[in-house]
Amino acid sequence: MSDAGVDDSTVAPLCGRLRENWWRLALIAATLVMAAFAWYEPLVAVFTVIPVLTWCWGLARSDRTGTVVGAILLALAAWILLPRDLGLSGQWVPSVFDVCLFLPILTAVICLVGIRGERSRGLPAIGFCAFAVAGLALGGYTAVWYSEGDTGNEGVWPGPSGLRVVEGEREGGSGGFSRQLDATGDRAPERMRDYLSSRGFSSQGDDSPSICRVNGVVLTYKVCAVVEDISPTMVRVSWWI
Template identity: 40%
Template sequence: MPFVAGLSVSVLASGISLFGMVPIVLWCLLARTWRTGLAVGMTLAALHVWFVVPRQLGWSGPWVPSYVERFWLYALVTAFVCAVGLAVQRRLLAGAGWLFAMVGMGFFITGVVLFDELEAKPRDEGVLPGPPGLQVVEGPGYCGSGNCSREVTMTGDRAPEVVRGHLESRGYTARTPERMCREVGVVFTHEVCAEPKTISADTVEVTWYVN
């Protein structure tokens, strides 16, 4: 459908903020009774919050969706919710095509994102923004052997101690004295590791990468 193709391009340009509204807008077009419409609409809004807010706040854990899950998994879950609503309204066949198109768009965007990230540096992953009171300067990072890393230098009072506390508050736990890691994802988890290296009493260099 030309509409779906155009919407996919717009989503790729705007990110999850636009795609998150697709199921809600679609349900507004498909709903026929106010009770079912309200119940499903509130469920979709709650799902949108769950898929977006925890990661934006830098949280981690097995209940926090990863970045790519905010496309393919979000599409699957919201399509199921909409399908239940349509079944209650006895209009499942009428909206099935739109739901399949939405799921297909979610998987298409996921594929594009994964391909784009093959040789891309990791996202902020809770390392940034840095803790208040520290000056943050990002370095060039590194790419090689199919993986990339980012690095920042943070300077300020007791920077090494403050940065470790900051990483712990974002879900990182010590794996070795030099490395801290965290996992994010509901269905398929991915591990991000950060290596804070003390330069001086007030300076620390942090390198992070996706395992």
């Protein structure tokens, strides 16, 4: 057999599989790219990827149903991940608690509707029940973690581009921790305030120097920050939950 014959016998089936499964690869690739940029919240990234991977490689049978349900799951993933990729958040972006508690239930319903009539529902039902239980467990763990005040980036870090940003030491104890950063550069105080305002932080309407925002759609929590002008070219920001 010639080399060309060997190549044809190897490549042709591979090309056929790629043509048949292009939609699976496209949906998975798009989700993984979004998750990679949101990896600073690994729990959210992993939980958002699992439904798309499970549907595309484990549950979907027909191209038509697979593409429609996969597109719905991709849109759901984009709602969760894209704002994080862009540094945005607020009451229209699902919080980590929303993701852990509601995403497994919502995706289970979507997938079970999609596979009805395509295959036995016993195994998928068991799998998604396990996914929901894992979400509840991790949601509870995350709630304890947040109650201890272990503050994440929360839209403050790494600060606006063009400024030199250095993170300070964390302050606090068992009641909670705050994080701090110093930013230097041209018009640093003004640019930092504009940066935080664009990410949903606003004044509380009283004499408090804090600016706050609420994260999450259903299960919400508040993040607050204080911006302190050190000089016209230096600003210090402290934030906590």
